[in-house]
Amino acid sequence: MPDVKKSNEPKRSLNIGIVGCGQMGQKHARNCAAIKGVVVTAVADTNKKRAHTLADELKAAAYPDSEALVEEAGIDALIIATPPAEHRKDALAAIKAGKNVLIEKPIALDIDSAKSLCNAVGKSSVVNAVGFHLRYAPITQKAKSLISGKRVTQVRSVTTTGYYLNFDMPLWFLQKKHSGGPLLEQTLHMIDAARYMVGDITRVFAQGDRIVKPELRKFDSEDTMVLAYKFANGALGTHADSTATTVFNWEIELFGVDWRLLVDYARKSLEGYFGDEIVHLQLPDTDYHKIELEAFINDVRRRKNGAIRSDFNDATKTLETMLAGDRSLKTHAWEIVGK
Ligand SMILES: NC(=O)c1ccc[n+]([C@@H]2O[C@H](COP(=O)([O-])OP(=O)(O)OC[C@H]3O[C@@H](n4cnc5c(N)ncnc54)[C@H](O)[C@@H]3O)[C@@H](O)[C@H]2O)c1
Numbered sequence: 001m002p003d004v005k006k007s008n009e010p011k012r013s014l015n016i017g018i019v020g021c022g023q024m025g026q027k028h029a030r031n032c033a034a035i036k037g038v039v040v041t042a043v044a045d046t047n048k049k050r051a052h053t054l055a056d057e058l059k060a061a062a063y064p065d066s067e068a069l070v071e072e073a074g075i076d077a078l079i080i081a082t083p084p085a086e087h088r089k090d091a092l093a094a095i096k097a098g099k100n101v102l103i104e105k106p107i108a109l110d111i112d113s114a115k116s117l118c119n120a121v122g123k124s125s126v127v128n129a130v131g132f133h134l135r136y137a138p139i140t141q142k143a144k145s146l147i148s149g150k151r152v153t154q155v156r157s158v159t160t161t162g163y164y165l166n167f168d169m170p171l172w173f174l175q176k177k178h179s180g181g182p183l184l185e186q187t188l189h190m191i192d193a194a195r196y197m198v199g200d201i202t203r204v205f206a207q208g209d210r211i212v213k214p215e216l217r218k219f220d221s222e223d224t225m226v227l228a229y230k231f232a233n234g235a236l237g238t239h240a241d242s243t244a245t246t247v248f249n250w251e252i253e254l255f256g257v258d259w260r261l262l263v264d265y266a267r268k269s270l271e272g273y274f275g276d277e278i279v280h281l282q283l284p285d286t287d288y289h290k291i292e293l294e295a296f297i298n299d300v301r302r303r304k305n306g307a308i309r310s311d312f313n314d315a316t317k318t319l320e321t322m323l324a325g326d327r328s329l330k331t332h333a334w335e336i337v338g339k
Helices: 023-033 048-058 066-072 084-096 111-122 138-147 181-198 288-302 312-331
Strands: 014-019 038-044 061-063 077-080 100-104 128-131 154-160 201-209 224-231 236-242 249-256 259-264 269-274 277-282
Touching: 014 023, 014 066, 014 288, 023 038, 023 048, 023 077, 023 288, 038 048, 038 066, 048 061, 061 066, 066 077, 066 084, 077 084, 077 288, 084 100, 084 111, 100 288, 111 312, 128 288, 128 312, 138 181, 138 249, 138 259, 138 269, 154 181, 181 201, 181 224, 181 236, 181 249, 181 312, 201 312, 224 312
Parallel strands: 014 038, 014 077, 038 061, 077 100, 100 128, 154 236
Antiparallel strands: 154 249, 201 224, 224 236, 249 259, 259 269, 269 277
16 A cells, blocks of 8 residues: 655646535635645535535636536536535546545445446546545554454444434425435445454345434434444454434444454544553544545556555445445345345
């Protein structure tokens, strides 16, 4: 894996377009502005006011949609930060025009869309990335190096996302056809990080219910879920997903013979032991999205994927895993990933 920050290419200014000027579009825009030689020259949003507010801040051009932006703005790369159901259309247009693409997670909400994106990048030479920022977190990298060469026997992951049922969330987050629900929006962060550290998941069993706020009519998804999952290497996993508590908690606990490691994303700490060696590490409070963006920019400059840790194909495997979970919520049976 090449160093995220190093590139032998001579630096020239890279022009970036951003579609979706909400929470993540703004975050990526400000992170772009902090990278030398990177300029956000154009932004697009169906919400005109949002597009113009961000464009004014960045001294960029504002477009009503990504089609016009991709055609007219002369960008090197497009960052797509719209709701998931919108990703496919914008990404296909950008790839067709030869633009490098970073899509926010999840890559899409259905496999046909994700595969059409994989096919499109397969036929082109564009750099492609999906925004799984936890893969770039120092805590994930440290955990990965600590367990390197060790057999993982079991995984326990947790997300507590009380904020999900908070009325401040944009409405689309609460609607399954736009967001995929908490399973595809939030749980997938932990499952993707577990996949990154341990390997592919082959089957998933899920149970879910509306227990926390059944009266919340705008929300049409499960608010409480448990998952069991099995890795290709034989390890077994369980996941608990709750919207009941507002205390932010994202954890992955890894077990092996005579070792245990708790990767605590909320506290940015690693706790555990390997035989007689005790692990107790506090990791720095870095901006994982910025490290992710630097990897993408690095690869755009080199004109090939290398530093990116989640390309379209890999992100599609995470999507397939989550969709197996989603099917299991309905069938109440173990579902094979990728079927
Ligand atoms: N990686 C992370 O940590 C992280 C965190 C939050 C959200 N996300 C992801 O980022 C994406 C955006 O989430 P957000 O929180 O920024 O949402 P948001 O609602 O704050 O912003 C989305 C923006 O997209 C605009 N939009 C909707 N449809 C559009 C279209 N067809 N064309 C142009 N603009 C359109 C909306 O007007 C809105 O301004 C989602 O995929 C989400 O899952 C990732």
